[in-house]
Amino acid sequence: xxxxxxxxxxxxxxxxxxxxxxxxxxxxxxxxxxxxxxxxxxxxxxxxxxxxxxxxxxxxxxxxxxxxxxxxxxxxxxxxxxxxxxxxxxxxxxxxxxxxxxxxxxxxxxxxxxxxxxxxxxxxxxxxxxxxxxxxxxxxxxxxxxxxxxxxxxxxxxxxxxxxxxxxxxxxxxxxxxxxxxxxxxxxxxxxxxxxxxxxxxxxxxxxxxxxxxxxxxxxxxxxxxxxxxxxxxxxxxxxxxxxxxxxxxxxxxxxxxxxxxxxxxxxxxxxxxxxxxxxxxxxxxxxxxxxxxxxxxxxxxxxxxxxxxxxxxxxxxxxxxxxxxxxxxxxxxxxxxxxxxxxxxxxxx
Ligand code: NAD
Numbered sequence: 143x144x145x146x147x148x149x150x151x152x153x154x155x156x157x158x159x160x161x162x163x164x165x166x167x168x169x170x171x172x173x174x175x176x177x178x179x180x181x182x183x184x185x186x187x188x189x190x191x192x193x194x195x196x197x198x199x200x201x202x203x204x205x206x207x208x209x210x211x212x213x214x215x216x217x218x219x220x221x222x223x224x225x226x227x228x229x230x231x232x233x234x235x236x237x238x239x240x241x242x243x244x245x246x247x248x249x250x251x252x253x254x255x256x257x258x259x260x261x262x263x264x265x266x267x268x269x270x271x272x273x274x275x276x277x278x279x280x281x282x283x284x285x286x287x288x289x290x291x292x293x294x295x296x297x298x299x300x301x302x303x304x305x306x307x308x309x310x311x312x313x314x315x316x317x318x319x320x321x322x323x324x325x326x327x328x329x330x331x332x333x334x335x336x337x338x339x340x341x342x343x344x345x346x347x348x349x350x351x352x353x354x355x356x357x358x359x360x361x362x363x364x365x366x367x368x369x370x371x372x373x374x375x376x377x378x379x380x381x382x383x384x385x386x387x388x389x390x391x392x393x394x395x396x397x398x399x400x401x402x403x404x405x406x407x408x409x410x411x412x413x414x415x416x417x418x419x420x421x422x423x424x425x426x427x428x429x430x431x432x433x434x435x436x437x438x439x440x441x442x443x444x445x446x447x448x449x450x451x452x453x454x455x456x457x458x459x460x461x462x463x464x465x466x467x468x469x470x471x472x473x474x475x476x477x478x479x480x481x482x483x484x485x486x487x488x489x490x491x492x
Contacts, residue, residue, distance in 0.1 A: 150201035155181075157200070158248065162240040166231030169241055170196055172204035173252050174220040178490040180250055181221030182434065182441070183207035184257030184277070184289075185241065185264075189227040200224045202383070202405050207434070209483035210427035212490070213460060214453075216438045221252045227259065235267040242271030250274050255289060255437045258325070258382070262288050276441040285450045286440030289433030292450060293402050294330030296432025296457045300424050301335070301376055301400045303458035307465045308398045308422040309375060315339030318374035320364070320396065323381025324355040327402040327433075331380060332359055345369035346381070371395060379403040386423075391415045400424035413476035417468070425479035428460050 145151060156173040173181040183204060190196040200222055208220025223241070231237055238260075245254050245268065255277035256265055268275045280287040301319070305311050319335050320343040321328050332342055332355055342361040345368070346352040356363055364372055370379075370390055377396035379385055383405030391412060399406070399421060406426045407413055416423045432454045439445035439453070464482070468475045 152205050160244040165237045165240040167240040168226040170200040171223045172200040174204035175208040176219040179217040182218040182253040183222040184255045185223040186257040187225040187259030196224050206427050212483045212486040214431040238264045238267035242268035246272035276437040285445045285447050289436045290326035291330045292436040293327045293433035296454045297402045298334035299458045300429035303461045304398045304400045304424050319376040320372040320374040321378045322369045328380035343372050384408045386412050398422050402430040413474035417474045
């Protein structure tokens with residue numbers, strides 16, 4: 143398996159592979175950049191089809207974190223951990239303790255938190271082994287805890303901004319929104335959208351998560367294979383990445399795509415495909431930064447929830463600036479966001 147000539151290798155600073163026989167932990171920690179601070183990004187625990195797939199995910203997700211942290215003006219570089227889920231390594235406090243020791247061995251160049259497949263409790267087990275962790279239970283008046291409600295809040299504000307630009311509407315009342323994935327972020331997002339009067343279509347491959355949302359809110363459940371192509375105003379991808387491709391884009395009906403999932407575009411060129419179809423795409427790492435904003439405030443300490451909220455309320459402004467430049471230049475929003483992030487990172491290096 144090649145690394146330095148891997149298509150997703152993007153001048154990553156370091157790649158670390160961990161193997162712990164006692165717990166079965168197999169993990170990759172990718173440090174993409176520390177130009178703007180320690181590399182921060184969550185830990186994803188997923189059942190990958192192959193080691194190669196896990197490596198690709200670590201490389202792509204860590205680069206995305208560098209860009210996300212830069213455009214969100216956080217004192218962080220970008221990194222990501224992926225843990226290979228398997229029957230040989232069942233979820234346990236010992237597994238996350240082993241992961242915590244792995245994080246600690248990097249001496250603070252990488253800071254972890256929860257992502258897909260991990261919870262606040264898992265991060266507590268990590269905390270027993272290392273100080274380089276965030277997304278822990280809230281203590282006192284300090285901001286912190288599960289970042290997903292904050293991510294959902296930022297996505298909700300971003301959807302409002304995108305709807306205003308693309309559909310000319312100040313309200314989500316009566317609009318149809320398809321939410322792909324109703325896990326941590328998707329479920330919170332559904333609540334915000336419902337309160338704003340949106341009509342919800344949801345899909346998930348996890349029956350429990352689907353049941354939790356459909357018993358709490360009036361939603362139309364759609365088959366996972368259909369949700370991307372639902373006849374809606376807004377598509378909010380909140381599951382996994384690589385969903386906007388040359389095969390899926392021609393069949394989309396939504397004219398706004400704005401959701402939490404990382405790496406929604408399969409390739410950079412898919413952003414242009416969306417532009418050509420006049421679909422307004424909110425760049426994933428710009429709109430989904432609410433969680434890392436909370437993680438950052440928690441990690442450095444001394445912040446209130448109001449400060450986290452105020453930071454997240456800047457997400458729509460960032461999106462509006464990108465949307466305005468896209469309208470003026472005809473260029474895809476993802477390219478503009480990437481350029482902006484790269485400028486900030488280059489300035490930080492100097
Ligand atoms: P989660 O694991 O809690 O939820 C993801 C949900 O998507 C699960 O219910 C899963 O069953 C479902 N899913 C997976 N494949 C699916 C498919 N093909 N069709 C429909 N549903 C599918 O994860 P989360 O924390 O809610 O994160 C969701 C996405 O948002 C991820 O891409 C994550 O990287 C991104 N994100 C999360 C945060 C955060 O604060 N948790 C922050 C930024 C970005």
